[in-house]
Amino acid sequence: MTTDAPALPPCWQDLDDVLRAGIDRVLLYGPPGTGKTYAGLTLGEVGAGAFRLVCTQDMTTADVTGCWMPAADGRWKWLDGQALKAWRGDGAAGGRLVIDEIDRASGDVFALLLAMTDSPESAAWEHPETGRIERPLAGFSVVMTTNVETVRELPEALLDRFPVRVRINEPHPQALSRLASDLRDYAARSADLGERRISLRAFFAFDQLRSRVGDQAKAARIVFGDRAEGILDAIRVDGVGR
Ligand SMILES: Nc1ncnc2c1ncn2[C@@H]1O[C@H](COP(=O)(O)OP(=O)(O)O)[C@@H](O)[C@H]1O
Numbered sequence: 632m633t634t635d636a637p638a639l640p641p642c643w644q645d646l647d648d649v650l651r652a653g654i655d656r657v658l659l660y661g662p663p664g665t666g667k668t669y670a671g672l673t674l675g676e677v678g679a680g681a682f683r684l685v686c687t688q689d690m691t692t693a694d695v696t697g698c699w700m701p702a703a704d705g706r707w708k709w710l711d712g713q714a715l716k717a718w719r720g721d722g723a724a725g726g727r728l729v730i731d732e733i734d735r736a737s738g739d740v741f742a743l744l745l746a747m748t749d750s751p752e753s754a755a756w757e758h759p760e761t762g763r764i765e766r767p768l769a770g771f772s773v774v775m776t777t778n779v780e781t782v783r784e785l786p787e788a789l790l791d792r793f794p795v796r797v798r799i800n801e802p803h804p805q806a807l808s809r810l811a812s813d814l815r816d817y818a819a820r821s822a823d824l825g826e827r828r829i830s831l832r833a834f835f836a837f838d839q840l841r842s843r844v845g846d847q848a849k850a851a852r853i854v855f856g857d858r859a860e861g862i863l864d865a866i867r868v869d870g871v872g873r
């Protein structure tokens with residue numbers, strides 16, 4: 632296939648291929664700060680809305696399917712959770728559900744998330760207020776993200792439901808393009824260095840601070856701490872090579 636767009640890094644090309652093929656359950660994993668969440672919210676068919684859940688230990692099923700809440704008139708109303716909203720999308724088509732940090736979900740929430748992301752034939756949920764059996768509308772899709780480094784760290788039940796997993800090991804080119812050009816190559820190389828990785832967010836902060844404060848060394852010290860000198864050297868070397 633020919634296209635005018637510049638080539639994507641392999642991991643992002645894989646995700647593009649997966650979404651274009653109509654795969655609607657995808658797990659993105661790998662180092663933080665590469666654009667996994669952003670991709671979940673924006674890539675592929677998201678016209679019917681994107682709904683995000685960030686898993687924490689404190690999250691409850693209320694966040695997923697909803698909970699009863701007292702309304703102004705004193706009656707109790709059901710407040711829909713994000714998964715239910717994503718099932719309904721814009722009313723005509725199902726939306727995108729983005730479930731961040733899935734590895735942090737606790738037992739009952741995790742089980743509910745698996746049920747709500749099950750295949751459309753199996754997923755059904757009785758609405759406590761209306762008694763209606765809800766099902767995901769056609770077009771409903773799920774992107775789960777996690778910062779674990781290998782899929783082996785994830786529960787078997789999750790891997791079974793999400794057979795398509797893409798390890799994102801490079802920042803998305805669009806995200807890199809928001810950085811000053813002298814930082815891009817180094818930021819791309821630094822995303823997947825294990826303990827020594829530097830997240831895109833740190834580069835964004837450095838870039839902003841450097842241009843506002845006008846003192847590169849100071850900005851580096853504030854953002855990168857005792858790694859500042861090494862990082863500045865690397866950025867300079869990149870600059871010489873360009
Ligand atoms: N394609 C993109 N275009 C512009 N900005 C992006 C893009 N992808 C990510 N970003 C920005 O980069 C940062 C990290 O992205 P995020 O999706 O939160 O990463 P992750 O989920 O992998 O930790 C965020 O500030 C986000 O807004």
Ligand SMILES: [Mg+2]
Nearest residue numbers: 667668731776
């Ligand atoms: Mg994220």
